[in-house]
Amino acid sequence: MAESGERQVVFVGGESGVGKSRIVAEATATWQGLGAAVLLGRCVDNMGAPYQPFVEPVEVLLPAIVEGRLAVDGSGNGELERLRTIVGVDRPGIYAASGQQFTRQLFQAYVWAVLAAARVQPLVLVLEDLQWAGDTSLQLLRYLVQRTEDARLLILATHRTTPPDRSGELVSTIASLYRLDGVRRIDLGGLITEDITEFLIRGARVSARAARGAAAVLRDQTGGNPFLLREVLRDLSATADPHARLDLSLLGEVELRAPESVCDNISHRLAGMPALLRRTVETAAVIGEEFSVALLAAVCSDGDAMDPVAAFAGLDAATAVGLLEPVRTQDGVFRFPHAIARQAVLDLMTQYQRASDHARIAGVLETRFPAADLRIQRLAHHYASAQSLGHGAKAVQYLVLAAEAAQTALAHQEAARFFERAAAITDVPGQRDELRLQSARSYLHASKFVRAREINEQLTKTAAGLDRLRAAIGFEEASWRTGQPGERAVQLLAAAVATVDPASDDYVCGLASLGRAHAFSGDFATALLHGARAVALARSKGDNRLLAMALEIGLHDGMSPSILPGKLERTLELSSMADQVDQLSHLGPAAHYRGAVSYITGDPVGLAAADSDFVRTVRATGEPFWEWVQHCMSVFRLFIQGDFAPARKLLAEAAELSRSFGPDGGTDGAAGLQQFIIRREAGGLERARTLVTGREDPAVHWAPGLLALYCELELREPAARVLRMLIARELPQLRTSSTWPAVLGFLCEAATWLEDRQAAEQLHPLILEYAGLNLLGGEFLAAMGSADRQLGGVESVLGLPTADNRFAAALEMDARMGSPVHVATTLVCHAGHLRRAGAPAARVDCMAQRAAVLSDRHGLVRVRRLLNSFEPGPVRPAGLTARESEVLNLIGDGLSNRQIAETLVISENTAANHVRSILMKTGAANRTQAARFASVSRRPDAVTRRNAPGW
Numbered sequence: 001m002a003e004s005g006e007r008q009v010v011f012v013g014g015e016s017g018v019g020k021s022r023i024v025a026e027a028t029a030t031w032q033g034l035g036a037a038v039l040l041g042r043c044v045d046n047m048g049a050p051y052q053p054f055v056e057p058v059e060v061l062l063p064a065i066v067e068g069r070l071a072v073d074g075s076g077n078g079e080l081e082r083l084r085t086i087v088g089v090d091r092p093g094i095y096a097a098s099g100q101q102f103t104r105q106l107f108q109a110y111v112w113a114v115l116a117a118a119r120v121q122p123l124v125l126v127l128e129d130l131q132w133a134g135d136t137s138l139q140l141l142r143y144l145v146q147r148t149e150d151a152r153l154l155i156l157a158t159h160r161t162t163p164p165d166r167s168g169e170l171v172s173t174i175a176s177l178y179r180l181d182g183v184r185r186i187d188l189g190g191l192i193t194e195d196i197t198e199f200l201i202r203g204a205r206v207s208a209r210a211a212r213g214a215a216a217v218l219r220d221q222t223g224g225n226p227f228l229l230r231e232v233l234r235d236l237s238a239t240a241d242p243h244a245r246l247d248l249s250l251l252g253e254v255e256l257r258a259p260e261s262v263c264d265n266i267s268h269r270l271a272g273m274p275a276l277l278r279r280t281v282e283t284a285a286v287i288g289e290e291f292s293v294a295l296l297a298a299v300c301s302d303g304d305a306m307d308p309v310a311a312f313a314g315l316d317a318a319t320a321v322g323l324l325e326p327v328r329t330q331d332g333v334f335r336f337p338h339a340i341a342r343q344a345v346l347d348l349m350t351q352y353q354r355a356s357d358h359a360r361i362a363g364v365l366e367t368r369f370p371a372a373d374l375r376i377q378r379l380a381h382h383y384a385s386a387q388s389l390g391h392g393a394k395a396v397q398y399l400v401l402a403a404e405a406a407q408t409a410l411a412h413q414e415a416a417r418f419f420e421r422a423a424a425i426t427d428v429p430g431q432r433d434e435l436r437l438q439s440a441r442s443y444l445h446a447s448k449f450v451r452a453r454e455i456n457e458q459l460t461k462t463a464a465g466l467d468r469l470r471a472a473i474g475f476e477e478a479s480w481r482t483g484q485p486g487e488r489a490v491q492l493l494a495a496a497v498a499t500v501d502p503a504s505d506d507y508v509c510g511l512a513s514l515g516r517a518h519a520f521s522g523d524f525a526t527a528l529l530h531g532a533r534a535v536a537l538a539r540s541k542g543d544n545r546l547l548a549m550a551l552e553i554g555l556h557d558g559m560s561p562s563i564l565p566g567k568l569e570r571t572l573e574l575s576s577m578a579d580q581v582d583q584l585s586h587l588g589p590a591a592h593y594r595g596a597v598s599y600i601t602g603d604p605v606g607l608a609a610a611d612s613d614f615v616r617t618v619r620a621t622g623e624p625f626w627e628w629v630q631h632c633m634s635v636f637r638l639f640i641q642g643d644f645a646p647a648r649k650l651l652a653e654a655a656e657l658s659r660s661f662g663p664d665g666g667t668d669g670a671a672g673l674q675q676f677i678i679r680r681e682a683g684g685l686e687r688a689r690t691l692v693t694g695r696e697d698p699a700v701h702w703a704p705g706l707l708a709l710y711c712e713l714e715l716r717e718p719a720a721r722v723l724r725m726l727i728a729r730e731l732p733q734l735r736t737s738s739t740w741p742a743v744l745g746f747l748c749e750a751a752t753w754l755e756d757r758q759a760a761e762q763l764h765p766l767i768l769e770y771a772g773l774n775l776l777g778g779e780f781l782a783a784m785g786s787a788d789r790q791l792g793g794v795e796s797v798l799g800l801p802t803a804d805n806r807f808a809a810a811l812e813m814d815a816r817m818g819s820p821v822h823v824a825t826t827l828v829c830h831a832g833h834l835r836r837a838g839a840p841a842a843r844v845d846c847m848a849q850r851a852a853v854l855s856d857r858h859g860l861v862r863v864r865r866l867l868n869s870f871e872p873g874p875v876r877p878a879g880l881t882a883r884e885s886e887v888l889n890l891i892g893d894g895l896s897n898r899q900i901a902e903t904l905v906i907s908e909n910t911a912a913n914h915v916r917s918i919l920m921k922t923g924a925a926n927r928t929q930a931a932r933f934a935s936v937s938r939r940p941d942a943v944t945r946r947n948a949p950g951w
Helices: 020-033 055-066 077-087 103-120 135-146 168-178 193-203 208-222 226-238 260-271 275-287 293-300 308-320 339-347 351-368 375-385 392-408 412-425 429-445 449-462 465-480 487-497 505-519 524-541 544-554 561-580 584-601 604-621 624-640 644-661 668-682 703-712 716-734 740-754 757-768 787-797 803-816 820-837 841-858 861-868 882-892 897-904 908-922 927-937
Strands: 008-014 037-042 123-128 153-160 183-187 290-292 333-335 774-777 782-786 870-872 943-945
Touching: 008 020, 020 037, 020 123, 020 153, 037 055, 037 103, 055 077, 055 103, 077 103, 103 123, 103 135, 103 153, 103 604, 135 153, 135 168, 135 412, 168 183, 168 644, 193 208, 193 226, 208 226, 226 260, 260 339, 275 293, 275 308, 275 339, 275 351, 290 293, 293 308, 293 333, 293 351, 351 375, 375 392, 375 412, 392 412, 392 429, 412 429, 429 449, 429 465, 449 465, 449 487, 465 487, 465 505, 487 505, 505 524, 505 544, 524 544, 544 561, 544 584, 561 584, 584 604, 584 624, 584 774, 604 624, 624 644, 624 668, 624 782, 624 820, 644 668, 668 703, 668 782, 668 861, 703 716, 703 740, 716 740, 716 757, 740 757, 740 774, 740 782, 740 787, 757 787, 774 787, 782 787, 782 803, 782 820, 787 803, 787 820, 803 820, 820 841, 820 861, 841 861, 882 897, 882 908, 882 927, 897 908, 908 927
Parallel strands: 008 153, 008 183, 037 123, 123 153
Antiparallel strands: 290 333, 774 782, 870 943
């Protein structure tokens, strides 16, 4: 299929030694013989470079591109420079100043190179040991797979699936890609007894009967692991007569358990080698799983270690007993047959031996191999492993260089780990604090917010002065992105800001951060004060970088309608300053709030511009958090346009991305709200009917969401119960949340459906504050459309004459935003109001028909359900609520106020109030005249609507 232009991806997983690489090698050899090109890349443990395993394929493709043998789309110096970045050379002006380089452009350059190679001939890309790939490499893998679906490309990726090597990040990556066409996974298990029997017969010259008896024992002892199985048979073969069949009679007495069994095997083989030759294998193990003969010889001849001739003799001896093997595709390169084998050698060495070898290897690499691959990363690893011998300073030096190289390539998590290890090694207190701050900052950029908070909070206890303040600022920044309450950040910042000179730039940063922390504590008044003061101080200093920072942090001061104009001005100013100060990271918050304000105020042009700025932000920073926010915004825009299928797909990708943020990433609730909003419009909530009893505890669930679900499932009494509870006890707390506009929409919808006059009266001033605006909950999580629709519904229940105009204003807003979802919902809700008010049937039917057309065109399940609720029923006199109509019918049946109260399960006083209201609205002088209205309303030719959510 790949040969015909349908890209295929196969993930081959299994435990160490199960035969993943062997299967891939056999398969690629076959395909290469059939004319396919094969590119091999592998990951290594111990601080591999960013973008492994894509480095080696780029090294093969680059010369062909430079020489013009491959025609790459968009080829030019920019693409070549980006590809050279992957292999760690030629970092030109493209990474100048801030280092804010566009990761996605680098990814696209790689895709173009692969596509160019696949056009020449079918391409097989082999990626070995992906369990050691960093986050940046996995992002590149996702990008490559998603954008090569029509290429003549087969990607074979091997990975370990068992602890301690199992990679959670890789598992998430595979899960996100598995739903794509052409993506498969093969998980290799151990050989079963029948397989081992066949292996013994064919490969070990064992009789069929003996093989059947031994296979079960070998299966139990090795777990069917081919590597361990081979090791056992190798030892047995070493003592057997080469001309006789292998004797397996002693197998029952052998107990093999990885990795102890491998250590035993390796120890046995090493013991059979002279000490000088054994040192060759040990030195090779310290160098790495794969090593060049040149480096090994240089290390072995360094000082008085050993003669180079002995080193080569050790290679030959180790190869003869299966401890080492040559890499067929690279001259002068050897490797251990398996990582287990190398680890076993290391485990058999003393700590002093390992540290000494690390020091010698680092020294040789530093002085004699200036062009070695991954030189900085390898020096960092070896010197760090030799720190106990006095090489701590060198370790810190190279760890920092490795971290800075990772930062340049936007490999933030790799940078964080390098900085953190350097901080653990240095014995200089000031340097330790600075390195830990840098580590926390890199974890923040990698969206590893939990670890960033942990490091910063610890620093607020141990650091002093400016470092303490910077740590408190870092803690707050890692908190707000996951929606953490701001109280702890307020405590840390308040204490740290008090120790800093008010005239310093750091004071401005701390003050702005303190304001944002207050905002996430629900204290928006204090947040506004601190934010305004920080901006004013920054302006007075004339420092645009400081001003941009203060503007960015100060944007998080709530979204109340009264501050929207000023917030929009600040977003526009910050957007322009991001380019001026060459800090495109400012575009993220600016685009976020510009987009939100634009939607709320009904500005589709501003919304589109904000979306474009989001794209620039993600490209410039490579931060998963901003990519997630952009995904949320894209889901929101697809939703209001009625494109539900792509919205669902993108929402799934956003959820997958957010899992990398950590256990308290704060996005589960966000995804749940987005999912609910989509499902209630496009269908899917009916599945919950069998799971919902109506007796759920609002204290256990998110009460506003529970209320909305009850309304959609038409559970009247449970909805009324939760609505009363929320209005009576929860409004002050709900109003401090970023989801408040959506919650307010849910409350108004419930009050309108239930025709709860008391609730409508309490909600009216709250929704009136949003008149002329759209309702938006959270980070583009819940697009509720025009607030005038909700206001019209509430005023319809209250019998106010302004309701009709509210719906007209809502329709104009929804049309301006180009949202068929909002337009159709407003039309059907307006029709419900008109029916409630007794408007002419022709007008009601015309409006309902317009909603039906949009519903059919865009698959608006909720709108269709509301339309279907029109059915024969009693005509309601103009202005009567649903409850009053029920009471009127009971009056017609001759029931007293007490009997009405018992029938409707309300108090007698409430029943009397309903009766008084009916007499007033109908103009009836007494209960007898009111009963006449009831008899008229029951005529079979009268038509009205049944109560339905949203009306």
